[in-house]
Amino acid sequence: MPELLPVVPGIDRWVMPEAAMNAVVIADAGEALVIDPGTLPSRAAELRAAIEARGDRVVGVVITHAHWDHCFALSAFGDVPSFAHPSAIAELRAHGEAQREAVLGFSTGATADAVRHLEIVLPGTAVPEPRTLRIGALEVELEPLGPAHTGGDLVAHVPAAAVTIAGDLVETADDPQLDGSTDVSGWLRALDRLAAHAQPLLVPGHGEPCGHERLAHHRALLESGRSGAAQRP
Numbered sequence: 724m725p726e727l728l729p730v731v732p733g734i735d736r737w738v739m740p741e742a743a744m745n746a747v748v749i750a751d752a753g754e755a756l757v758i759d760p761g762t763l764p765s766r767a768a769e770l771r772a773a774i775e776a777r778g779d780r781v782v783g784v785v786i787t788h789a790h791w792d793h794c795f796a797l798s799a800f801g802d803v804p805s806f807a808h809p810s811a812i813a814e815l816r817a818h819g820e821a822q823r824e825a826v827l828g829f830s831t832g833a834t835a836d837a838v839r840h841l842e843i844v845l846p847g848t849a850v851p852e853p854r855t856l857r858i859g860a861l862e863v864e865l866e867p868l869g870p871a872h873t874g875g876d877l878v879a880h881v882p883a884a885a886v887t888i889a890g891d892l893v894e895t896a897d898d899p900q901l902d903g904s905t906d907v908s909g910w911l912r913a914l915d916r917l918a919a920h921a922q923p924l925l926v927p928g929h930g931e932p933c934g935h936e937r938l939a940h941h942r943a944l945l946e947s948g949r950s951g952a953a954q955r956p
């Protein structure tokens with residue numbers, strides 16, 4: 724079973740078995756915000772239990788973008804507010820079932836059964852403009868970016884912790900991943916914005932936290948057109 728892995732004090736990540744995606748937990752004064760609950764509601768429930776076991780109450784969920792490995796588990800947090808870029812909500816509404824079919828194409832056993840039966844829940848609150856959430860005394864700045872990796876990416880800045888949670892705009896487990904919803908020129912603009920505005924430590928959608936040097940790496944790959952079709956969203 725995964726565990727809460729400290730990034731900095733107050734911010735942990737939890738690596739979901741599906742696509743090794745980083746679920747991120749921002750916590751202060753007994754409140755917690757979950758960013759990207761992952762694929763399977765049962766695994767998100769394990770994460771929630773671990774958060775509650777240490778005495779924190781989940782008060783909200785943020786979805787960074789509408790890819791299955793980040794958002795299909797949202798039903799495990801159906802009782803708290805959920806936030807996403809308006810285009811991510813629209814993409815999930817339009818293409819959620821197609822994504823489920825695609826995932827079933829490479830899933831087996833209990834995972835396939837769980838994917839087949841999970842309820843695809845749409846985030847309830849659109850974030851069309853920057854918006855600050857308060858978790859305990861900690862300010863979390865949600866910034867919608869994109870279209871970029873998808874039609875609607877959203878990042879979360881935590882200035883007091885010097886951390887930005889970047890979703891799949893930044894990856895360290897792999898090269899940037901493109902699919903039919905990707906806007907490469909929008910992604911390059913998003914990288915510029917992150918270079919100017921993101922906190923020094925970036926938590927990617929997949930892989931270890933990194934610094935801004937990874938932005939230049941992604942820029943070079945995207946500009947060269949060498950990033951081919953996604954192996955994995």
Ligand SMILES: [Zn+2]
Binds near residue numbers: 742790792793956
């Ligand atoms: Zn991803």
Ligand SMILES: [Zn+2]
Binds near residue numbers: 788872891
């Ligand atoms: Zn993605």
